[in-house]
Amino acid sequence: MNATTATIPFETRSAATGAVPLESSADWSPSKGVVGMTCLIIAESAIFTIFVVAYLYYLGKDLSGPTPRQVLDLPILNSICLLSSSATITFALRSLRNGNTKKFNFWWLVTIALGAYFLLGTGREWHHLIHDKGLTIQTNLFGTTFYSLVGLHASHVIIGLLALSIVMAFAITGAVKREHAERVHVLGLYWHFVDVVWVVVFTVVYIIGR
Amino acid sequence: MNGTLTTGDISGATALGSIAATEKTVFDHIHSWLVTVDHKRLGLMYIIYALVFFVVAGIEASLIRIQLAAPNNHFLSPQVFNQLFTMHGTTMVFLVGMPMIFGFANYLVPLMIGARDLAFPRLNAFGFWLSVFGGLLLYFSFIGGEGMTGAGSAPDVGWFAYAPLTGKAFSKGHSTDYWILGIMIGGFGSIATAANIITTILCMRCRGMTLAKMPLLAWLNLIMCGMVLIAVSPLTAAQIMLLLDRFAGSHFFDTQAGGSATLWMHFFWIFGHPEVYVLIIPAFAFASEIIPVFSRKAIFGYPVMVGATLAIAFVSLSVWAHHMFTIGMSSTSNTFFAVSTMMVGIPTGIKIFNWLGTMWGGKLRFDTPMLFSTAFLFQFLIAGLTGIMLAAAPFNWQLNDSYFVIAHFHFVLVGALIFMIFAAVYYWFPKATGRLLSERFGKWHFWLFLIGFHMTFVTMHIPGILGMPRRIYTYEAGRGWGIWNLICTIGVAFQVIGTLIFVINILLSLRKGRPAGNDPWDAWTLEWSTSSPPPEYNFAEIPAVKSRRPLWDIKHPSDPDWKYE
Numbered sequence: 001m002n003a004t005t006a007t008i009p010f011e012t013r014s015a016a017t018g019a020v021p022l023e024s025s026a027d028w029s030p031s032k033g034v035v036g037m038t039c040l041i042i043a044e045s046a047i048f049t050i051f052v053v054a055y056l057y058y059l060g061k062d063l064s065g066p067t068p069r070q071v072l073d074l075p076i077l078n079s080i081c082l083l084s085s086s087a088t089i090t091f092a093l094r095s096l097r098n099g100n101t102k103k104f105n106f107w108w109l110v111t112i113a114l115g116a117y118f119l120l121g122t123g124r125e126w127h128h129l130i131h132d133k134g135l136t137i138q139t140n141l142f143g144t145t146f147y148s149l150v151g152l153h154a155s156h157v158i159i160g161l162l163a164l165s166i167v168m169a170f171a172i173t174g175a176v177k178r179e180h181a182e183r184v185h186v187l188g189l190y191w192h193f194v195d196v197v198w199v200v201v202f203t204v205v206y207i208i209g210r
Numbered sequence: 211m212n213g214t215l216t217t218g219d220i221s222g223a224t225a226l227g228s229i230a231a232t233e234k235t236v237f238d239h240i241h242s243w244l245v246t247v248d249h250k251r252l253g254l255m256y257i258i259y260a261l262v263f264f265v266v267a268g269i270e271a272s273l274i275r276i277q278l279a280a281p282n283n284h285f286l287s288p289q290v291f292n293q294l295f296t297m298h299g300t301t302m303v304f305l306v307g308m309p310m311i312f313g314f315a316n317y318l319v320p321l322m323i324g325a326r327d328l329a330f331p332r333l334n335a336f337g338f339w340l341s342v343f344g345g346l347l348l349y350f351s352f353i354g355g356e357g358m359t360g361a362g363s364a365p366d367v368g369w370f371a372y373a374p375l376t377g378k379a380f381s382k383g384h385s386t387d388y389w390i391l392g393i394m395i396g397g398f399g400s401i402a403t404a405a406n407i408i409t410t411i412l413c414m415r416c417r418g419m420t421l422a423k424m425p426l427l428a429w430l431n432l433i434m435c436g437m438v439l440i441a442v443s444p445l446t447a448a449q450i451m452l453l454l455d456r457f458a459g460s461h462f463f464d465t466q467a468g469g470s471a472t473l474w475m476h477f478f479w480i481f482g483h484p485e486v487y488v489l490i491i492p493a494f495a496f497a498s499e500i501i502p503v504f505s506r507k508a509i510f511g512y513p514v515m516v517g518a519t520l521a522i523a524f525v526s527l528s529v530w531a532h533h534m535f536t537i538g539m540s541s542t543s544n545t546f547f548a549v550s551t552m553m554v555g556i557p558t559g560i561k562i563f564n565w566l567g568t569m570w571g572g573k574l575r576f577d578t579p580m581l582f583s584t585a586f587l588f589q590f591l592i593a594g595l596t597g598i599m600l601a602a603a604p605f606n607w608q609l610n611d612s613y614f615v616i617a618h619f620h621f622v623l624v625g626a627l628i629f630m631i632f633a634a635v636y637y638w639f640p641k642a643t644g645r646l647l648s649e650r651f652g653k654w655h656f657w658l659f660l661i662g663f664h665m666t667f668v669t670m671h672i673p674g675i676l677g678m679p680r681r682i683y684t685y686e687a688g689r690g691w692g693i694w695n696l697i698c699t700i701g702v703a704f705q706v707i708g709t710l711i712f713v714i715n716i717l718l719s720l721r722k723g724r725p726a727g728n729d730p731w732d733a734w735t736l737e738w739s740t741s742s743p744p745p746e747y748n749f750a751e752i753p754a755v756k757s758r759r760p761l762w763d764i765k766h767p768s769d770p771d772w773k774y775e
Binding site for chain 1: 329330333401404405406408409412413414436439440441442443444446447448450451454458459460461462467468469470473477480
């Protein structure tokens, strides 16, 4: 009955393989960062889905104006900027993997600039809607759903920009090197997600909803 | 009895770890718990946190039952009654159920898959402290619900907080805001921890442990965490909308301005129903580990168990509107949600048969964990059967919002989940503390709680069928409900005494319990291969496995499992 007290050795210990690596080496072992970020993206997608459902559910149910068709303009340039930032962040990551940190810094900065321009565009659009068209979140159901859905996306852009800027600060001091490509790639996944959400928001708000 | 087991260098490494612990003050100990990122300590803190709130919510339930014990009772005012049932439900789901299952997942998953910690230890600590902050924020409402200047008031909108009651016009003050923010912050913690556990399971299994060789507990927690990602986020989204309604003047759930109260119901139950499975799947996980060990047989139908759990998770995402049959949906919707709800019964039935198949012909040992597991099987079956009754839309029209529904879901959450949590505490307590809980106290706890549970919740079906609605603070004599309510309340006394014995058992056994050794139950999964309590790094050397029962292989080298799997 010594099974209850003895520490049980594993037969593989005698396999003379030297030091066992800290990380496991199971049959399929993806990057932790990628899996973790994927989980976050799944959860965020569920949040956005609920907001999109609310937007579509309340579409055309307003008791008073203004309606989307009366006040919304297509944010074409804005959308081009945000979507192309997905390309520039890919260029940046490719440069980093090749060890070209100068090129990485350049493309990373371009990505931040494009994201910031998008945010500026959203700000201008909101200013126009609030001051010229008199549409606030309290005005009607359109205002309620529009500002919350676009605002939720914009807040994700802000968080993304903050994270990108932190990496930029490190990059300027030369701290971001080739071996960090995997970590930076995880942040890139978030940025791609923010862009993909914009495609959905654009379609729902400016194409279906208008 | 198990041949020649030699002491490896794991125990040597354990001694190394304890040297540093000699010259520490009490303050150092508290500090080390506050700043810890160790999954075992965080797991224990989750469980203790949940047990504390279990007692708090149990007191709330007892007060509710005292009020309802007799007709025309005025022990509680209607306002306090509303606050108590809101806080009881909210606490039990969000501050007991969720931290409890995450506590066990935290503690057990790395040990069972042969890892040294979760994938993101600091994120783990962050998730835990978020949950604590959310819980404290919710309870702060008792003193701060009207703002610091007025008398406090806890939320009183019910645990599912239906609109438009939660609107600014009907819920003045800040008690509802505490409900929203407390739960939302806890939700962020849940999502962070779920992502952490998924990453750990997918990326950090030890050598040889393919997905098909994982212990079922790890599989079921993987599925549970996936559901948390999909199910908790809709509640967060709906709560953001409600906050905007209350603070920014938007109109999501404001029926005066064209908003929809029904939409909140949909959003809440899109969270709320999967949430039930989020809570019950870990109970399945405990049963799938405990029943085989105390039946002395490998689990029956391992792949089917995984498949059935996946099926439950999948189907449970499309059943939410069975909470809403009475709002008047189209007959197509009614049919869809009735059928999908009944379909959940198929994989669930498969699981019950598999547990029975595991016990069938086994050499059963009825220690306390097994007693609770056996009761779980019966009670979960009854919970499932009343669930199928309620899934039939016409039957539901009759009994929606009656005590029959209360009895049904308490059979799920107490009869299945709480019973399996007790089983799990008795089963893994020796691993976490190095000492066994007292079997004698355990049996008293089990029988008292079992009798009390059935007195309360079997009986509770009857006033429901007789038409007693939930959430009424009192009722007239002559309805025929009085005697049944009295029996329910007497049952609570048994449950309270049982729980007290449980708490005393824990406190006594921590000091004087029988030393457990590494493997008191002669079990087969990796957590029993390391010392009790395990060292900070769990395993001095990362193990490698060949089958689903690695310790069986070591104990029975002539007849290892991997020959047959």
